[in-house]
Amino acid sequence: MHFSDLGVLSLILALGFAVYTLVAAVLGGARNSSRLVASAKRGTLTVTFFMLLASAALVISFLSHDFGVVYVADQSNSSMPWYFVAAAFYSGQEGSLLYWALMLSVFSAIFIFLSRRTSAALIPYVIATLMGIQIFFTLMLATVSSPFVRFATAPADGAGLNPLLRDPGMLIHPPTLLMGFMSFSLPFAFAVAAMITGRLDSDWLRSIRRWMLAAWTIQTAGLLLGMWWSYHVLGWGGYWAWDPVENSAIFPWLTATAFLHSAMVQERRGMLKVWNLSLVIASFALSIFGTFEVRSGLISSIHSFAYSAIGSYFLIFLCIIIVFSLGLFIFRLPKLRPEQEFDSLISREGSFLLNNFLLVGITFATLWGTLFPLISQAFGHLSETVGAPFYNQVDGPIFAILILAMGVGPLLAWRRTASHTLWHNLLIPAICAAICALILPLVGIRDIAANIGFTVCAFTAGAILYELWRGMRVRHSHGEPYPIALVMLIQRYRRRYGGYIVHLGLILLAVGVIGSHAFQQEHDASLKPGQSVTIGDYKLVFFGNADTTYPDVETIAAQLQVWHNGQLEGDIYPARELYPHFPNEPASQISITTENLTDLYVFLSDWQGAGQASFRIFLNPLVPLIWSGGLMMLFGGIICWWPERRRRRIVQTEYQVSREISSASRQALPTQADHAIDEPAITGPAMATVRADEEARTS
Amino acid sequence: MKQRRSLLLLLALVALVGAAWLAILFVAPPQRTLDQRVYNVASQLKCPVCQNESAADSSASIAEQMRLVIRQQLQQGMSDQQILHYFAVHYGNGILLTPPQQGFNLLAWLMPVAMFLLGLGLVSFVVRDWRAQGRLQPVTPGGQTNDETLADPELANYRAQLEQELAEDDPLFS
Numbered sequence: 001m002h003f004s005d006l007g008v009l010s011l012i013l014a015l016g017f018a019v020y021t022l023v024a025a026v027l028g029g030a031r032n033s034s035r036l037v038a039s040a041k042r043g044t045l046t047v048t049f050f051m052l053l054a055s056a057a058l059v060i061s062f063l064s065h066d067f068g069v070v071y072v073a074d075q076s077n078s079s080m081p082w083y084f085v086a087a088a089f090y091s092g093q094e095g096s097l098l099y100w101a102l103m104l105s106v107f108s109a110i111f112i113f114l115s116r117r118t119s120a121a122l123i124p125y126v127i128a129t130l131m132g133i134q135i136f137f138t139l140m141l142a143t144v145s146s147p148f149v150r151f152a153t154a155p156a157d158g159a160g161l162n163p164l165l166r167d168p169g170m171l172i173h174p175p176t177l178l179m180g181f182m183s184f185s186l187p188f189a190f191a192v193a194a195m196i197t198g199r200l201d202s203d204w205l206r207s208i209r210r211w212m213l214a215a216w217t218i219q220t221a222g223l224l225l226g227m228w229w230s231y232h233v234l235g236w237g238g239y240w241a242w243d244p245v246e247n248s249a250i251f252p253w254l255t256a257t258a259f260l261h262s263a264m265v266q267e268r269r270g271m272l273k274v275w276n277l278s279l280v281i282a283s284f285a286l287s288i289f290g291t292f293e294v295r296s297g298l299i300s301s302i303h304s305f306a307y308s309a310i311g312s313y314f315l316i317f318l319c320i321i322i323v324f325s326l327g328l329f330i331f332r333l334p335k336l337r338p339e340q341e342f343d344s345l346i347s348r349e350g351s352f353l354l355n356n357f358l359l360v361g362i363t364f365a366t367l368w369g370t371l372f373p374l375i376s377q378a379f380g381h382l383s384e385t386v387g388a389p390f391y392n393q394v395d396g397p398i399f400a401i402l403i404l405a406m407g408v409g410p411l412l413a414w415r416r417t418a419s420h421t422l423w424h425n426l427l428i429p430a431i432c433a434a435i436c437a438l439i440l441p442l443v444g445i446r447d448i449a450a451n452i453g454f455t456v457c458a459f460t461a462g463a464i465l466y467e468l469w470r471g472m473r474v475r476h477s478h479g480e481p482y483p484i485a486l487v488m489l490i491q492r493y494r495r496r497y498g499g500y501i502v503h504l505g506l507i508l509l510a511v512g513v514i515g516s517h518a519f520q521q522e523h524d525a526s527l528k529p530g531q532s533v534t535i536g537d538y539k540l541v542f543f544g545n546a547d548t549t550y551p552d553v554e555t556i557a558a559q560l561q562v563w564h565n566g567q568l569e570g571d572i573y574p575a576r577e578l579y580p581h582f583p584n585e586p587a588s589q590i591s592i593t594t595e596n597l598t599d600l601y602v603f604l605s606d607w608q609g610a611g612q613a614s615f616r617i618f619l620n621p622l623v624p625l626i627w628s629g630g631l632m633m634l635f636g637g638i639i640c641w642w643p644e645r646r647r648r649r650i651v652q653t654e655y656q657v658s659r660e661i662s663s664a665s666r667q668a669l670p671t672q673a674d675h676a677i678d679e680p681a682i683t684g685p686a687m688a689t690v691r692a693d694e695e696a697r698t699s
Numbered sequence: 700m701k702q703r704r705s706l707l708l709l710l711a712l713v714a715l716v717g718a719a720w721l722a723i724l725f726v727a728p729p730q731r732t733l734d735q736r737v738y739n740v741a742s743q744l745k746c747p748v749c750q751n752e753s754a755a756d757s758s759a760s761i762a763e764q765m766r767l768v769i770r771q772q773l774q775q776g777m778s779d780q781q782i783l784h785y786f787a788v789h790y791g792n793g794i795l796l797t798p799p800q801q802g803f804n805l806l807a808w809l810m811p812v813a814m815f816l817l818g819l820g821l822v823s824f825v826v827r828d829w830r831a832q833g834r835l836q837p838v839t840p841g842g843q844t845n846d847e848t849l850a851d852p853e854l855a856n857y858r859a860q861l862e863q864e865l866a867e868d869d870p871l872f873s
Contacts, residue, residue, distance in 0.1 A: 376798075385751075521732075
């Protein structure tokens with residue numbers, strides 16, 4: 001009896017319980033039987049337990065170096081440090097599927113624990129959908145893609161982890177990204193439940209929005225970690241290559257971003273229901289497509305170590321999902337009429353419409369580029385390559401308009417904005433943009449595309465900071481010092497100001513992307529000791545290579561002395577690492593020195609003994625902004641997501657006031673009033689509307 | 700009055716910025732270094748032995764040789780387009796990272812544009828439909844939903860009450 005046998009057993013039991021839970025949940029929902037639903041809840045937790053047990057069995061197999069297990073022997077060996085051995089759990093296909101399924105079961109359990117807040121009619125169908133997905137993955141794990149298959153005779157040692165994966169990033173990037181892909185299951189489950197029961201009320205919307213926000217935040221983290229890893233490990237001086245696998249990770253992120261914005265329109269105005277449901281379904285389908293694409297090897301990608309034959313099963317699953325949700329969708333269409341009419345394009349909802357249009361446009365254009373080689377082949381043409389230049393040219397301008405819209409949108413009121421108010425609000429951001437546009441060419445930045453990009457960023461940053469400033473000024477007028485006013489403002493209106501923080505982070509990130517894309521300098525140099533190379537303000541002098549052999553790895557490090565503007569800065573040691581079993585795949589330790597927001601990026605591309613080395617040297621301006629902007633986006637996402645403290649009194653005022661306003665305007669705003677009762681965060685936009693209206697009158 | 704003033708100010712700003720840009724770009728067109736030009740050309744070519752990496756990004760020896768060839772050709776005074784053409788002739792169109800804008804490959808470029816226009820049409824159609832519906836059903840007697848009809852005192856009340864409660868709830872004010 002091995003631990004792997006326990007794993008096999010756990011998987012089969014998890015599969016059995018998942019099937020039972022699905023049936024119990026559907027019956028419980030259809031017959032309105034609370035006992036069956038309660039049983040389904042317990043069934044979900046049981047599935048979670050067995051998935052945990054199966055995962056524990058695999059981890060123990062790894063840590064105890066049980067090389068009788070094929071997967072363990074393929075992915076680890078006895079000389080690897082223990083943390084890489086444990087992380088090898090999700091390094092291959094079988095393990096990453098197990099991790100996916102484990103996370104799904106864990107999130108299902110979290111849903112069960114939080115289900116008090118969900119309306120009772122939805123719960124059984126949410127559970128059933130989650131279990132449906134769980135069954136697919138567990139079935140794959142138990143049959144065609146089992147991590148617990150054993151050799152007839154165990155090898156003495158394993159092959160070890162792919163050198164590319166032996167990086168600290170390995171410990172967090174794959175689990176975060178896989179969790180991100182998985183987490184789109186929950187909004188999807190809510191969407192299915194809503195379509196089956198026909199309950200698309202405000203409670204439902206709040207739940208689905210929260211889960212989507214969580215998924216968005218996790219996926220953002222996964223994407224950022226992927227960029228960081230690519231930058232620190234692959235040695236090509238960049239962080240985003242528009243690789244098919246990278247693209248497939250950004251698809252659900254884009255549609256989720258679109259949903260998070262258009263959901264606000266549904267919340268406030270009861271419109272766009274059909275559209276929002278499609279976005280949720282699309283996000284999930286795209287995340288399954290992403291998981292499928294990584295596995296299938298359908299499209300040539302740098303992630304080729306993950307290829308396998310199970311892609312076709314994913315394709316089938318994807319088809320089932322699409323047909324099933326389309327069927328439900330058509331069945332439920334009559335109930336999805338908008339509750340209110342559209343007033344004006346120059347309004348908050350109009351700007352969200354534009355935002356959605358652009359985000360979906362980017363998704364489509366990127367999807368089209370990713371799939372084009374396949375389409376071209378299908379029509380009997382040569383396999384063409386669609387690479388980074390295509391995406392930069394097609395997506396770049398759309399992103400620029402999107403960022404511009406991000407600046408204008410928050411300045412608009414719901415329903416409609418008087419044009420003079422808009423002009424008034426646009427003035428300060430426009431001045432920011434103009435100053436930026438004037439100064440940049442003067443300081444020697446003469447790339448037109450980059451200048452336009454920076455100007456757009458300045459405009460939007462100006463708009464957001466001005467909004468923040470106006471909020472702070474109101475609180476300051478009550479005697480709060482400015483820093484406290486800022487903190488209180490964010491704490492009080494989390495969704496609004498969390499969103500602004502995300503936007504500011506995105507602008508920082510965009511500035512970093514534009515800067516590093518347009519002003520990157522690259523130089524190849526092959527040096528002998530004593531020779532030097534100059535790039536930008538830097539001069540690098542080569543001293544020689546040092547070769548060190550450790551039990552599990554051989555390291556070749558080149559020594560370079562760095563001079564910046566004629567001053568000695570110190571030594572750097574870009575290195576390569578050779579692992580046994582992988583003599584042709586040396587991993588790299590890239591030297592990155594940051595000064596004045598510019599990275600000096602030195603990659604040791606080749607070496608001959610101790611006396612010769614080839615380097616690829618990059619100067620990457622503004623890349624540090626990408627990481628700080630990314631962190632800011634995560635921070636903002638968490639602020640939006642963090643539960644609100646309930647404040648009854650304000651809430652009541654809000655309710656009364658919105659009633660007064662609605663009666664004053666002789667227009668019932670049922671959704672707005674309903675939400676105001678239990679959603680204090682609504683105060684922010686409401687205040688903005690009021691303020692805009694006031695300004696409209698005074699000016 | 701104020702509206703027109705800010706509008707004029709905006710227009711003046713735009714004109715000023717445009718003039719400044721044009722002047723600078725025409726007086727001194729941007730100069731790229733040889734390194735930058737090599738990188739720029741190489742980033743439009745595929746590294747033939749790599750998995751989806753450009754000749755600029757890859758550290759494979761063939762990519763290094765390609766960069767060397769590009770450098771020599773640039774030094775000989777060939778234009779970027781000529782060099783790309785040279786590679787396409789010798790290695791086939793597959794070496795280009797962007798599909799050439801001709802024949803079937805034109806589809807790669809036209810499809811996003813077509814979908815963009817289609818989407819724009821769809822959105823405008825839907826919006827018109829919504830607005831038409833809105834006009835058909837008068838919501839309440841008195842119909843017009845105009846923000847100007849909001850009475851000032853009520854707004855003032857709202858603000859006052861809100862601020863007061865915010866203040867009450869704030870540790871700072873208690």
